[in-house]
Structure formats: C-alpha cells, structure tokens
Amino acid sequence: MMKILLINPPIEDFYQTEIRQEPLGLEYLAAVLQQQGHQVKILDALASGKKRVIPLPPQLAYLQQFYPSDDLSPFKLFTRYRHFGLDFTEIRDEIIRFVPDLIGISANFTPYFDMALGVARVCKSVFPNVPVVMGGHHVTAEPEDTLRKGCGVVDYLVLGEGEVTLGELIKALEASDISQLHHLAGIAFRNENQLRVNPPISFIEDLDTLPFPVPEIPAKFKMILTSRGCPRRCSFCAIAKVMGCRWRRRSIESVIEEIRFAVQHGFDQIDFEDDNLTWDRQRAKELFRALIKDFKGQSKKVTFSAMNGLDTESLDEELIVLMAEAGFQWLNLPLVSSDSHVQRRIHRYQSQEKFVQVVNIAARNGLKVVAYLILGLPGDHVEQMLRDLVFLSELPVLLGPSIFYPPPGSAIYQYCLEQGYIRHGEYILLRGTAFPVETPAFQRRDLVTLLRLVRVINFIKYLADQISEHEMLFQKYLASHLSRGHETLIFDHKLSRLEIGFILLNSLFALDKGKLRGLRLKSKTQSCYQYEWLSYVINDEIVEKFLQLLDGKRIKDVEGKAEFRF
16 A cells, blocks of 8 residues: 555635635545545645745736736735645655655646646655656646657656546556556557657546545635536636446435535535536436425525536526525526627527626525626627626625636637637646637736726725615715825824725826726824825726716616615
C-alpha cells in the first residue's frame, strides 16, 4: 500500500470565491484510495485562507487601466492581484513532512495551470523519484500540451473521471509493470520521448458504489454531487469532456445518507454541485421531499443551495415550492443571453417568458434569485447586452455577471482560435477578470463598462432593500456637498459605502447626468476628509445608451417588495 499525497494548488487572481473552493474531486479520490487500503492525505493549499498582494503578471499588464487600486466606489471591479493559499515554500515543507510514495495534483482550472505546474516542480525538487500524477478538467482537455509543458515534472495524467483510473495506475506502479500502462484506459504519459494518450475510460455507471467524500478540514459548507454528466451540449462549456454528455444519477437514498453523514460531521450548509440537478424533474421533486422529511424541523437547521445553477426549463411551481420548504433560500438561474441569435450559436435555448415566470414564482415563495448572464459571447453585441441588463434590472433578481472566456475542450474554444480572438497556450488570459476576447462587435473597454453598470444596478437593488422611502430622488441626497465643477469633496467624517454610493449615483443620474466615475480619498486630518473624483476607462456612449434604455423603467429589489423609478 502507498502513502499518497493529493494537492489542491494555490491560485493567483484578483479574487477567489472561498465558498466554492472545496476540492471535491480530490475528496472523492481520497475516499476511494482509502477504501483500497492506501494512506491518503489531502493538502488543500487554498484552505489556509492566506492571501497576499503580488505584482501583476506582464501578460495582464493591460488590465491596470481598468482596475484602479484606490477606488472606494461600490461600483468598483477589482483592485489588487493576489496569491491565494500557501506559498511554494510552505507546500514544499508539507511534502517533506509527509514523505509520499505518489503525489497527485489537481489541475481543474485553465488560467491556474501554471500554479499546478509550479507545485509539480516543487514535488520533483524534493522527491525526484516519486511519481507525480496530474488530473482535472484542464489536463483532460489538453493532455498533449500538459505533457509537453510538464516534461520532467509530471509523469502521468489521469483523464476524465479519476476514481477508477487512478487506482488502476497505482496497481501498475506497485507491480512495477510499466507494460500495463499501454493498455490502461484514461491515462496519458511519455513513452520514450513520445506522447501517449490512451483511449478514454468508460464513465462510472453506478455512482452509488462511490464512497462519500469527506473533507479533512472541518467547515460549515459542504458540496454534494447527486448526478454527473450534462446533456445540454452548450458550446461555451467543457464539462462533458470530464463528466460526459449522458446524465447519470445517484439514488435518493444514497444522497440523503451522505447529507446525514455531512450533518453529523458539523456541516449545516449543503450545496448541490450538479450540472443539472433538476434535469429529471420528478426525481428532483422526490429528492426535495426527502430533504423535507429528513431535515425540516430538526434542532440543527440545515440549508441548501445549487450554486452551479438550475435550468429554468426544468422548473415548475410545485418543484419551486418544495425547494423553499426544504430549506433553499436562493435560486441560481442562468439567463446567459436572451438573444435568439446568440442562443443558436451557443446551443443554449431558453424562453425569456419561462425565465420571468420562474423568477416570479420564486419571489412569491420567498426565494431570492441570482440571475446569471454571460457578457462578451462571440456573436453578441453591446446593445443586446445592455437590453439584457435593463431586462434583469426590472425583475426581482440580483445580477450575476460573468465575462466570457473560452475553456479548452469546448466547441467555442476552437471557434475563438479560428477567428483569432485567442492564441493557443495563453492560458493565463482565459479568465473572466482578464476580458480575454474582443470581437469586431465589442472591445474590452465596452465589457468593463457593462460590468460597472451591473454594479450600479445591484447597488440600486440593495438600496431598494434598505430604504423604506424608495420613491426618493437621488439628487436630494448630499446635494449640499456637491456642485458642478468641484474636483474635491470635503466632509467632517469618513464616508460610508452607502454615502459614497449616493454621491456617485447623484453624479450618474442627476448632477452630471451620464458621468460614471469613482471616488478616492485624497487626504485626511482628524476632522476633515477630502475626496476626489476618479475617472474610469469606460465607453461613455454605452453609459448614455444605458440611461436612455432605463428611462421610464423601474429597478426592483431582490425580494420584489420595493423599486426605484427612472
């Protein structure tokens, strides 16, 4: 039996969503390997919660103009580039302390592939003879490139679902029978300077046979998969490369047993990470009824979410009512784009009418909604994206924008290569924070402008939630401090986020109509705070068009109880 170390690498970016960083794939692998008798440790570099500011990589230097670091505005985007998690020295010390016989490294996310390679280099620097195995979404989509770039530090790749393949690879290595590798489905490796990518392994049919994944680090939030595979075939998604296009489900009994197991270990927030939790509507209703039966009214309150999103076409009123009763508080609903031309291009068909219907049913049942949309899809154009923003502003939803990036393994990745929008191998750019794709229809500055306008809309929705007299006019607030032509604003106290937001809304809607800008602190004394305007690199024509489209509209709060009129 082996001592196996599984590593979730650190990342470098402008932000990370901590609640979504559980290394679920590694947890499944660890559970299976422990079942087989191996000693397994997960080193989750992100679990430390550490972060530090680092210089912006040269490839991303163009972003400095869009991300001023001293912006105090609630409409700000990102400020500083950071390293999240353990540094490589700390990872090295953990590897030395464990003395593994085999090391597995997760490389799920393309823009962080260099970090996974960095971890592999650290592994080989301290234990050059220990096999290093890499797996995850990125290496499954780009096996040859991974082997080339990982030459000398990555020995084997596990492609697709890894629970069976990694165990078989370990058996071959334990037996010192390298000839077995040529017949082992689902792996890739170097063979006498030749890159060998074996045929894919069959997907796991009976998901109930897998043991429950349990994190090594206690927390309140637990991810659970009740199914794998996605039949939707959206061109912007590469999940089918790893999980397949056929929807495979676990039994309701197995799911409930795992949730009980998680609750017993201290978890009280369960997130279903399925790509299509409600694909089978009747099965979903059966699941939610089971949740109500087992967990509603218990002394320890358990809440549920589905942050990966729910297909509105699969939802009906009965199902939504069951979700509310089961303990869901939010619905995460992808609109993506309401333009039929864009929908055809990305193979994501969705009725706008059904979307509105689902949102209204959710509101009636006390569920809040995050509406996801993708800004910057090839084939989209600025006016349509603006219309989507205004459309969502009038619904009781919070806007959840994503800037489009093409993941390797997706159909749209190949299209973007062919059109010259991206270049193969420039993985560091393939993240939403980098605005990687420009087309003849829009530039980065346009997408930055749209993203800031989303911040404006969400802030107004927040105000509508917080302020009872929602019919007020923005220009009445703090008007005595503002006048045209003043470059500085002086106050006798430090401004709150709410006050800064009012000032900037005043500038946008009343004082300097159409002026979208930020605010920064210029100087301060014990009794005087001096602020100055901060100009944004944006497209002013888009802001003007936004104000025109918003004229006569009503921005609703998330609960649908209040609104601002324009």
